[in-house]
Amino acid sequence: DAKTTQPNSMESNEEEPVHLPCNHSTISGTDYIHWYRQLPSQGPEYVIHGLTSNVNNRMASLAIAEDRKSSTLILHRATLRDAAVYYCILKSGGSNYKLTFGKGTLLTVNP
């Protein structure tokens, strides 16, 4: 399975943009890039996903490198409620339903 690499932790200030990086150098052509986040004492929550093009939704933006070997989750204006562990995951096609979560990036948001 293709793996992802994320920084263990990042820090941001409230109302500033946050760029969370993810490296996935062994990504295959059919792998989707998914991002989830987990707030303290809660289950993971879907944030965004994409294949090749950049994606936007109400929660965040996903910027995907042209070679697809890296991506960046962008929170445009961080709030205290965005403090969470953010997971970057590759979801493979075919018969592989085994979604693998790494340790993610712990985002701290300072007031």
Next chain:
Amino acid sequence: NAGVTQTPKFQVLKTGQSMTLQCAQDMNHEYMSWYRQDPGMGLRLIHYSVGAGITDQGEVPNGYNVSRSTTEDFPLRLLSAAPSQTSVYFCASSYRGATNEKLFFGSGTQLSVL
């Protein structure tokens, strides 16, 4: 629309006891799965199902059994609990488990085995 519902939220067991963690979803999702999360770790897949009557093993299946008799329910059974099974358990579902589908997670069951 309740989404994914897990019960109980907390459970304490003694070594050797058995129990069933319940998971139900009301979104008519074909794909359901169970994960465990240990302190400081990401989630690890235990078992998953792609439809009623169909189950398969994930990354850490030993010590756990599953069955899928209905689309809505996917219970996880611990036949003889061990302290190594102390963890937080999450159930998740998606429409068919396809690569471009998002997973919906339950709020988790915190299990302690003494």
